[in-house]
Amino acid sequence: MEKTEKKEYVTYGNKTACGCGCGAGTEGKGTGITGCRFSLSPMTDNFVDIILGAVKKTHTEKVWQETGKLSTVYRGKQIHVEDAVKACFINAWREGVHMTMEATYSKGCPGDTAGDSFMAEDDELLNEPEIRDVHFPVACKISLYPMGIPNYMEYIAEVVNHAIDLGIYEKSAHYCTVLSCDVQELFDYIHYVNTYCGERLSHYIFEVTFSVNSPTKE
Amino acid sequence: MEKTEKKEYVTYGNKTACGCGCGAGTEGKGTGITGCRFSLSPMTDNFVDIILGAVKKTHTEKVWQETGKLSTVYRGKQIHVEDAVKACFINAWREGVHMTMEATYSKGCPGDTAGDSFMAEDDELLNEPEIRDVHFPVACKISLYPMGIPNYMEYIAEVVNHAIDLGIYEKSAHYCTVLSCDVQELFDYIHYVNTYCGERLSHYIFEVTFSVNSPTKE
DSSP states (O other): OOTTOOOOOOOTTTSSTTSSSSOTTSSSTTSOOEEEEEEEEEOSTTHHHHHHHHHHHSOOTTSEEEEOSSOEEEEESHHHHHHHHHHHHHHHOOTTOOEEEEEEEEEOOTTOOSOSOOOOSSOOOSSHHHHTTOOOEEEEEEEEEEOSOTTHHHHHHHHHHHHHHHTOEEEEETTEEEEEEEHHHHHHHHHHHHHHHHHHOSSEEEEEEEEESOSOOO | OOTTOOOOOOOTTTSSTTSSSSOTTSSSTTSOOEEEEEEEEEOSTTHHHHHHHHHHHSOOTTSEEEEOSSOEEEEESHHHHHHHHHHHHHHHOOTTOOEEEEEEEEEOOTTOOSOSOBOOSSOOOSSHHHHTTOOOEEEEEEEEEEOSOTTHHHHHHHHHHHHHHHTOEEEEETTEEEEEEEHHHHHHHHHHHHHHHHHHOSSEEEEEEEEESOSOOO
16 A cells, blocks of 8 residues: 555544534534444344344334444434334344344434434334234343543443332343343333433443343353 | 332442542552453354354463353453453354354443452463464454543544554444454454553443354445
8 A cells, every 4th residue: 555545534523513522513413313233143044034034024114224234223213213123123033042132222423414314203103013012031231331421420320220220130240231121121221221311411322232042041 | 119128229420439430549440451241143053062162262261251141251451351352253253154243342440340350470372372373354343432531532533543544444334333354453453442542541442243254245
């Protein structure tokens, strides 16, 4: 590579309106876009059919979506993003098949843009009627990252303590908190966390790794 | 549940020495412990044998480790944690088998303790001699979270631009950056990020999702 070549660098943090990267005054803040990037990993030879079947069965008319080789991202109004991710996970569940799903919920990134999104006008959930009566146990690890503020641990404690109140908390571990509950309870909790953080933080990331039908007992 | 029951709440953020949750003066800061929590997901009926075989083949005498139903965590000196995670991933690779690995590298959590770790006295890597000549392509998404500071986007830009310099950067996407390179280059880059962040940030999380042998072409 020639040393004189002009590289296309990224410029996060020094071209935002506020100059500090905190997101204040930038395009991303205030767009109200919630997003979720997720990957399903069914541990079976039949993984392609399960993933494609789940994606196809999920109603995504109220979110913007993009699928790549590593993951799928849904973006839009919080409740519709949550509804579509929940449906994709439930639609991929198979009795006895171990599967994990890594999901990154986020809102407010200073580098975000108002594009690549679709904000549905109404709040009617497209998938919930089909999935609200499905029940199976899920083990899960969560990590919350409130960005740009010194007192971020307080927000983490708040959402962990809410899990304790709900009775879905299993334990604290290095770098995450472990939850264990029914799939419906878990997605209700995720809705609580996204609502709590979306209202109070300018930028947060909420990482959730779901696991079903693990052969490992603890 | 009786309302009079005393719940065991967590107290992050309001019992640290500095009172703001930033980590200054707490036990976790300064312990120098780097950790990595990771999960292998080979998408084949044979996943148990692959995971257990990889874990067994990996030399972990220089890290502290704990395996649960959701993931495994290694903690200790940065280079030994990196060496063991790299070995576990390479040892789990099978020709033609699609596999992902979600890995959370981190250092400096204010809620961290000096326990659950093992700091080897020397820098001799136990696994590297056995894996340094193994080559295969990896697709990967990364997300860096520098905690507790307003100018966190600058650090993210720095590590992304370094990937651009190395020629392993594929594209920026919502909530992550996509890399594509040889497995050796990728772990060299991870070492750079952990070193860069470990020296400059009091607390960071570096999320990496690896993917090999994906049937999806882009």
